[in-house]
Amino acid sequence: MGGEKFSNKTVALVASDILHLLINYVDDLQKFPPDTPKKIVEILIATVTHLLPTTESSPHEPDKRLVVSLLLCLLDWVMALPPKTLLQPVQTLSPHKDKPDKSILSCIYKVLHGCVYGAQNFNSPRYFPMNLSDLTSPDYDPFLLLESLKEPEPLHSPDSERSSKLQPVTEVRSRIQHGLISIAARTVITHLVNHLGHYPMSGGPATLTSHVCENMDNPYSESPDLAPELFDGPNLQFFVLNGTTLLSCLQIRAEDGVPGGGMSAGLTTTSACVRVIVRDISGKHSWDSAVLYGPPHCGAPNQPLNLYKEGEEEGALELMAPQAKRVCREVVPSWDSLLEDDVLDEMLQYLGYSSPECLQRAGAPLNIPAPPPVCVSEKQENEVINAILKQCAEERDFAVHRGNGLNMRAVEQGEPEPHRPQSAFYYCRLLLNILGMNSWEKRSNFHLLKKNEKLLRELKNLDSRQCRETHKIAVFYVAEGQEDKHSILSNTSGSQAYEDFVSGLGWEVNLTSHCGFMGGLQRNKSTGLTTPYFATSTVEVMFHVSTRMPPDSDDSLTKKLRHLGNDEVHIVWSEHSRDYRRGIIPTEFGDVLIIIYPMKNRMYSIHILKKPEVPFFGPLFDGAIVDEKILPTMVRATALNASRALKSLIPLYQNFYEERARYLETIVQHHLEPTTFEDYAARVFCPAPYHHHLSDPDHNLSLVYI
Incomplete structure (x- = not known):
């Protein structure tokens, strides 16, 4: 240390x-x-x-x-x-x-x-x-x-x-x-x-960053790749944060038929969500977010809430007022207990019973008509009664013929309808505002990017760059008596010790479905079906194993030699009695050869051949003796360090993170768009002029944009 x-x-x-x-x-x-x-x-x-x-x-x-x-x-x-x-x-x-x-x-x-x-x-x-x-x-x-x-x-x-x-x-x-x-x-x-604490992810160690792009799930893009039509969509905007991080905000549909759009655990939410794609020095990351309003019942406000548990509703009904005709005169009358009775008559009778001091004459209920006044004659009384009855008939007639008019009824207070955002970028703007990105204080750190085809090309180029250190290393098996390339490349298997060694270099991956570094191998099975692969969160290694590649024809041998011979580091497992020579596999590369010779007692002799200009590397050295148990790990580490030493000879060579940082810096320098706060706010409100989306005319993302 x-x-x-x-x-x-x-x-x-x-x-x-x-x-x-x-x-x-x-x-x-x-x-x-x-x-x-x-x-x-x-x-x-x-x-x-x-x-x-x-x-x-x-x-x-x-x-x-x-x-x-x-x-x-x-x-x-x-x-x-x-x-x-x-x-x-x-x-x-x-x-x-x-x-x-x-x-x-x-x-x-x-x-x-x-x-x-x-x-x-x-x-x-x-x-x-x-x-x-x-x-x-x-x-x-x-x-x-x-x-x-x-x-x-x-x-x-x-x-x-x-x-x-x-x-x-x-x-x-x-x-x-x-x-x-x-x-x-x-x-x-x-x-x-x-x-940290998030690797390997559920996608396996071959997956480190997101493969999601702006055209995926985008209702305004039908292209399978990033295309200029993205700039015409009103639901997408590109930003740069702190001069080092690229942000893409995209409003997409929530998944239909799934509570909460599939990502809110059934909580009440909107029919659209926001996808944020982040590109920084460590890679590309994608997040989906949605507005959460509350529990599921918030989504149906017109339906009454069930406040009682199952079996409690009948008991609750017993507590309500009876619907039968009112009989008891000693209790104050309620509106529900009176179906066809005279309400005023019932109330007067109740007052006379509960408050006798209100009676005009002792023992005479209030609901009994009073005698006519002494000063009013019978004729005058009849005229007053007739006038009242006439007025009552006219009011009844008016109520029958004109009472249903709109100007005669109170306006019913209806429940407001849910507001359907008229902007295809509404929820993105809302999220940016909640995160404080739309504030005046953030203007020096948060900017728009110019939308042009050059930006798309550079984004695709950035996404194609590896976010980890990558190496491809060739592995050869030389059996007893083999001293020419044809016999060596024709091997389809090796000894058990060799197979155990290869299995210790990495785990087998299926090339047809492998999502990590391919090292030049093909998914169409022309370079084999499986191969050893090793990965951590910072490095990927693809091993080109000669016994895994098909040698069906001379063309296959040529293709195998092209893949194996172009690797700069060769691991050779030799069981031949004579030493392996550099020229057996003719190639301009193969600058470092790590040759393994089996010995007795499960020990192995290591010979390292390298060109003079290659710097020193370890941990194994020429002439080392290694135990079988640690052989794969030691050889893999030595091959990685040899590959790094060779790359250090390349003038102006940059590590993967240096290359990515410089490229991000170039994108920001070329495409950052300085704007005033007013122009920035207008572009966030309206990323692009709206155009009608024919495939979904009724969706909230396709309403008229203002």
Whole structure:
């Protein structure tokens, strides 16, 4: 572990590779000293913290590449450890009594924060991860003096065959080197946020990011790919966030016939949902969201709610007022108890009984007509009665003939109908507003993208780029007595030891349905049906195994040689009594040959042949003797490091995350559209002029757009 801070960068990189190899045995490491994986992560954090201040100011690329290697090693260790280990506190020599112990995960993000924004952030105790001195123990001395070795001279010249293919440009190389550590740290942060505890996903280890595009489930697009017709749809808008992340907001239909549109667990929601497609340095991610109004009964407001459980309704009806004719005169009359009775007569009778002091004459109920006044003659009384009866008849006649007119009835208060949004981008606009993206304060970080065909081409190009490190490695089987390419390539199987070795390199995948890195192999079974494949959250390896490819004809052998011979790293399992020679498989590539010779007692001899310009790599070396149990893991790790060493020879070579970050930066520079707040608001309200969608004229996404 002390080799990580070794002054010889080659030795330090090999130490980092060895730590990478130990990730495969993380479960075994926890069986001995239980805190060994935790200690390794702490050492990586402290080493990066120690090296970063001097590395930032160093003009040498190997210094920066070493820190990048340590960051990627740290990433793989964090992804391999369980959450309970990452949340354990870090023990320091001088703990602060007033502050709680920092967790490992907290220190990880602090050191990544310093790598992104500069080592000067470590001057603040709030952002300082940990010191090397904090790790001092009887078993580990971080300040152990190491022998100083001179950095070796490069074995290849700038005029070598590989370097002459593309001469490096000093200015471009300087620009690439400038942000190496920052880009790597940003990649590690986004990778941890997106994939920590979320890998492998349900789609298997071959799936890391989303394959959903803007044209899928889009009612305004019939193209199977990203096409210019997307720009004419009123339900899609493209944005850029913080100058590093591309966002696509798309309003689509909810799934018909499924409660809540299929994603709201039956809760009341809308008939449309919002799909957000995010493209950042770690890959592409897609999310569907919907407005949730409440429990299922909220969707039928016209139906009365059932407030009683089953069996309780009959008991509740008994508590209601009876519907029979009213008999008791001692109880105040209710409207429901009087069917055809004179309501005024009943009320007067009740008042006379309950309040005798209101009687005009003792014993005479109030509902009995009073005697005529003394001052009114019988004739006058009859005239008054006739006038009242005439008025009553006229009112009754008016009510019969004109009482049903609209101007004679009170207007019924109806329940408002649900509002159907007239915008095909309404719910997207609502989501953006809830997230605060439409605010004035976000204008400096949230912008529109120009819609043109060049943007679509660059989005398709971005989606086609791998979000992990990818390698393709050839595997050959050489039986006893085979010394020519025809006999070697004609093998369809090998010995049991060989088959066990191949099965240890990776797991078998069906090429017809494999959704990960293909390594040039075909899905039409012309290059075989299955092949070994290995993947983590940061790397994919496709093994081109000669015994898995069909040798039916000379054409098949030629195609097999094309796939195997074009690989730069060859693993050769040789059971022949004579040593394997480089020229047996004629190819311009095959710069590194890892040859395995079976020995007695299930031991294997390793011979490594490489061209002179290839840098040193490990963990296996020429002449190593390896046990059968760890052979596949060691050979795979050596082949990966050999492939990385070969790629480092390519002038201006960029890692997958560097390439993706630069490409995202280019898209933002070329297509970001500066707008005023008013223009931005108008484009969010109306992404494109509305056009009628013939396939679904009644759907809420196809209403008149204003």
